[in-house]
Amino acid sequence: AQSVTQPDIHITVSEGASLELRCNYSYGATPYLFWYVQSPGQGLQLLLKYFSGDTLVQGIKGFEAEFKRSQSSFNLRKPSVHWSDAAEYFCAVGDYNQGGKLIFGQGTELSVKP
Amino acid sequence: NAGVMQNPRHLVRRRGQEARLRCSPMKGHSHVYWYRQLPEEGLKFMVYLQKENIIDESGMPKERFSAEFPKEGPSILRIQQVVRGDSAAYFCASSAGQGIPYEQYFGPGTRLTVT
Numbered sequence: 001a002q003s004v005t006q007p008d009i010h011i012t013v014s015e016g017a018s019l020e021l022r023c024n025y026s027y028g029a030t031p032y033l034f035w036y037v038q039s040p041g042q043g044l045q046l047l048l049k050y051f052s053g054d055t056l057v058q059g060i061k062g063f064e065a066e067f068k069r070s071q072s073s074f075n076l077r078k079p080s081v082h083w084s085d086a087a088e089y090f091c092a093v094g095d096y097n098q099g100g101k102l103i104f105g106q107g108t109e110l111s112v113k114p
Numbered sequence: 115n116a117g118v119m120q121n122p123r124h125l126v127r128r129r130g131q132e133a134r135l136r137c138s139p140m141k142g143h144s145h146v147y148w149y150r151q152l153p154e155e156g157l158k159f160m161v162y163l164q165k166e167n168i169i170d171e172s173g174m175p176k177e178r179f180s181a182e183f184p185k186e187g188p189s190i191l192r193i194q195q196v197v198r199g200d201s202a203a204y205f206c207a208s209s210a211g212q213g214i215p216y217e218q219y220f221g222p223g224t225r226l227t228v229t
Contacts, residue, residue: 004156006156034217036220042222042223043118043205043220043221043222043223044157044205044207044220045220046217046219049217051215090156090157096213099162099169099170099212099213100145100147100162100209100212100213100216100218101147101159101162101170101173102147102149102157102159102207102218103159104149104156104157104158105156106155106156107155107156
């Protein structure tokens, strides 16, 4: 069955430090992968997506992610974190065999220390 | 272009009452997805609808839950005889089509509290 795993429930980094959020997926076909961010009490905003092509994808707000098929991973990175990046981050795989529903990981909550 | 609208943003219901959640997709979008986010969990797919059709309801609980997306008006997620376990945030997302490369745009959610 398709699934997405985010191993880290909560991460704390210092402002200005680099960030990597891990995401592993299990999907039988070509995965279509997404990272979303959710601020407290808000909906989800798409940060970036991978459909095909270059395995390093750039997103909004200075985020990037790298697709590694051999590791079934799609980790999110940012070279220098800002206090406003504190939020919950969700990795998802699109199940386009069944209409395009998204299968989400459990999320990683990011805290930023001043 | 307005984004996905959901109302109400917060809804309190007593056990046994009915909850009706509304979702207006982005202009030009005819595909709507509903997701539920339980406390401390990620989002779980519930149902996928196109205008007047339910395409995939594999994530819907078998009882008490129903969804519709009429030809005119918003999509409605209806929960009958609510129980405490229904307390969650319900998000809808809309897209312009099905499959690649259409992405889903999310609304702000409806937070349902059952007392």
